[in-house]
Amino acid sequence: MTQTEDGGDVVVVGAGAAGLACAADLAAAGLRVVLLEAEDTVGGRMRTDRLAGFTVDRGFQVFNTAYPQVKRRLDLRALRLRPFTPGVLVHTDDGPxxxxxxxxxxxxxxxxxxxxxxxxxxxxxxxxxxxxxxxxxxxxxxxxxxxxxxxxxxxxxxxxxxxxxxxxxxxxxxxxxxxxxxxxxxxxxxxxxxxxxTLCLPTDGIGAVPAQMASGLPDGVLRTGVPVASLTDRGVASADGGHHTARVVVVATGQSAAARLLPGLQVPRGRVVTTLYHAAQGSPLAEPTLMVDTRRRFLHTCVLTEVHRGYAVDGRALVSTSVLGDPGPGQEAAVLAALAEVYGADTRPWELVHRVVVRDALPAMPPPLALSRTTRFAPGRYVCGDHRATGSLQGALASGTRAAREVLADLRRPSAAL
Structure with a gap:
């Protein structure tokens, strides 16, 4: 039996950074907002998992303190940020x-x-x-x-x-x-x-950023574990057969899901990245510094436990390495051999503790790039996310902010017929 619920004035689909920003601004303006998230917690791509004593983000990420939206929306002190070394180490044929x-x-x-x-x-x-x-x-x-x-x-x-x-x-x-x-x-x-x-990471992983944003929402706004199957004339239908009514729906998902929910929406190509997390008995680099490779055998690598010792609880070092695409076992072995060279360490005993492939990790951003695009898609239908702005936390938050602003402007028009 289909269960229909009052979704309030606005249903926001997706509790990533853009959806959280949009829902927060709409609720602050006095609207009744329901924020639906398919997963069991908020964050979208900004998620952190605890696996066998390791704290691992869903793909390597950094937090930039200079983003204007970050300064506006987040309590940086409460995140207990751990900085990377300013700059990078470049592995060249002549050494680092x-x-x-x-x-x-x-x-x-x-x-x-x-x-x-x-x-x-x-x-x-x-x-x-x-x-x-x-x-x-x-x-x-x-x-x-x-x-x-x-x-x-x-x-x-x-x-x-x-x-x-x-x-x-x-x-x-x-x-x-x-x-x-x-x-x-x-x-x-x-x-x-x-x-x-400053490039840094929260003590509890990148997932602490959306968690802090979610904690500021009014009670009853956020509902997790509710995947949305489709948009309807009166709101959204969830995968379990439920229905949430609302005058306005804001789709704040990643680009592929947004294109599925809003047929006809043009979205950019998505970039794919794979992050490998290895545990080593000792730290191969005694500093919290990103390393890149002039031969481009990987995107970047770093020792996360040099950023924060608590990312591993058993005393081992946790090494993060990212590569483009979704490499096969042979390519992963080649990456491990490259890490042996750049770190000057025997990587054969390293244990692969986690492997995460992130699809649509970033939108492609070829020129000419509109750094901000309207979130209006159709009457009563809006879409926001980094794919509507720039592929960054700043872009996602700015797009969610713009969606809320455009929703409010349309609802307040005397002739609004959403």
Missing amino acids: RRFTDPSRRPRESRDLIPGRLASARDLLALGTLSARDVLAPAGHLRTRPDSTTLTALANAGISPELVETFFRPFLSGVFLEDELETSARFFHLVWRTMLRG
Whole structure:
């Protein structure tokens, strides 16, 4: 028997970052909101699991303190953030090179001496690019003519050598693509926030971020374990045969689910990434630093237990390594061999404690990229998520914010007929 429930004024489908932001703003405006989440807890892709004494996120993620929406919505102190080392280690054929911000770690900037990681000309071009991105108004970066990141780096005077030594291996892990075909607008905004903020992880894993947002919702708004099967003329139908009525429905899922629930919705291609979590008896790198590889055998690797010792409770080190796509066993063995080389460690005894494939991990963002798109899809139907903005926590939160703003504006119009 179908059970019909009053969904209030608005039903929001999906309790990831975008759905949580949208529901919070609508509830704060006095609307009756129901937030439906298919999983047993909130977060979407921002999930953390506890497996055999290890704290592992569903795919490697970092938290950037410089995002405006993060500053607005979250209590950073309560997250007990653990920072990564500013900069990255780049594994080259000549050994490791440290790419760091000299304004933060001047004593560790010796690899920025001309001739080690880059030429004097490249370092001047890089310094000019970085200064412009840090000091220019964000609005200027959003509206400048767009191109691919590869073209933007060339136009900034960055040589092909530095692109291959640093930018391609590093940005492949940021964009989840290795052609640097991502929008230059997005690159400049990301570079700006990296220089202005701190990359870190919450003590309890990335899942602590959506958990904190959910804790601020009014009682009765959030309902987990309710997968939505379809949208109806009067609301949404859940997979168990239930029905939630509402004047407005906001689809705040990932792009594939959004396209299924809203036939005709155009969504970008999704990027696929796999993260391998290995346990080692000792830490192969005694610092909380991301490492990338100029030969691009993996996207990035780091020792998570150097970020926070509590990510493993048995005293072993927890190493996270991400690769593009969904590699087979042979490719995983090759990754382990590459890790032996870059860490200078015997990886044969390492235990694979978790393997997670994240599909639609990020939306493809080729130029020209609209950094924010309307969430209006049809009368009474809205859609938000990072695929409607930029592939980042900032993008997801901003899109959820925009959805709430557009819903409220439409509901308050005197002639509104949703």
